[in-house]
Amino acid sequence: MNFPSNIFNSHSKKDGDFFLGISKVLGFKPKDVSIYKKAFLHRSANQKDKKGNPMNYERLEFLGDAMLGTIISKHLYNEVPGGDEGYLTKMRSKIVSRKHLNELGKDLNLIRFVETKIPKSHFGDNIHGNVFEALIGAIYLDKGYKYCEKFIQERVIEPYVDIEQLEGKVISYKSLLIEWCQKQKKEFKYDVYEDNGNDPLKHFGVRLTINGKQVAKARATSKKKAEEKASKRAFFALQHKIENS
Amino acid sequence: MNFPSNIFNSHSKKDGDFFLGISKVLGFKPKDVSIYKKAFLHRSANQKDKKGNPMNYERLEFLGDAMLGTIISKHLYNEVPGGDEGYLTKMRSKIVSRKHLNELGKDLNLIRFVETKIPKSHFGDNIHGNVFEALIGAIYLDKGYKYCEKFIQERVIEPYVDIEQLEGKVISYKSLLIEWCQKQKKEFKYDVYEDNGNDPLKHFGVRLTINGKQVAKARATSKKKAEEKASKRAFFALQHKIENS
Incomplete structure (x- = not known):
């Protein structure tokens, strides 16, 4: 039997892995995967396009930064x-x-996709945010505005944007809740478990029980975030009681 | 005969005029005209929404600024x-x-729509740009991304964005062309005429003739811009001749 010669070579396997990995992060299949590859190309890789222009993620980062600002x-x-x-x-x-x-880029572990001649351990923290913005630029070019908005909604706004916390009105729902429980002489408990589900990110689940009764559950990319999310849910569920106590 | 009482009152006439005027600027009909009205509400008008929040164009300007940056x-x-x-x-x-x-806001004469308690003659130049950005924000909210992109394409990019000029590589096509004509001992003439067509903006048309033969025509919002545009067209049409002369 004759197989096309590149079926078993590592290049094609690597491409397939990238396609699967990036599709999982995106939540959809890329139309033109080459755009996403560019979003992870560090300037140290010294790649050039057909016309000899330097090719790396910095131009896409410029575009993604603008789009992210608009959606936010x-x-x-x-x-x-x-x-x-x-x-x-x-x-x-x-x-x-x-x-x-x-933080967003780190949570998605985007650095695993980065192509570079520099050891990844030598990068500072900004590589995570830079490729996150470049990824948004790539979605914009590949799939257009709507997909971009949805991605930012799901990956940035829903999990991370809490206006009251950003305003500094509420520092932490967990501390509000604990304070209330202590004042009311109620017993509370946070149970943490790993819960990855279908998500490409590592997730933690938290169950919050008060006086032995489960009042809220939440998942997030860190234990601390999941506790805070569960506390916020409990806070709003119990708000009437808390405000009158 | 009974007419609804507001048919002849000035408020409804004013609303109708605004709808027609803004539709002409936009090139399409607004879905929710109240958003566009907000885009021209100066803070001096001291208006508030139903919930008592101050209402003026500044929030839409914030949004339009971001969207304009993204499309550009x-x-x-x-x-x-x-x-x-x-x-x-x-x-x-x-x-x-x-x-x-x-300049963009001035060309569209957007200031005619501005609602203010301050005499318009007291405003500085920035009012023109501010309401231009607010108008983009209004389009984004009312009709979404696609309409916004089209508006910016037609009203900003096509008439005004010339990358070579922005790069400073070419200062003026008119001066290049005149220089060439003089060197070649050719007679040139710019004929200017008013040409408003269906556009809401006042336009000027320019016909450029060299040795009695028309080589280019162009329309723009000022005589100077139309001459430059016609010169640029002539320059590219004659490029082969010019470069070999």
């Missing part, structure tokens, strides 16, 4: 009708801060 | 494959400069 702006505009231009600008810069973007 | 970024990304992140950033900031946005 729209979200804030709709969520906070009373916020003026200054407020919106301040909140947006908190959400798209370098630190926050690095 | 995408345009530059596609048009200049060899430009790195620094180049793209620099070119974008030239295109969305305060001065340029003011």
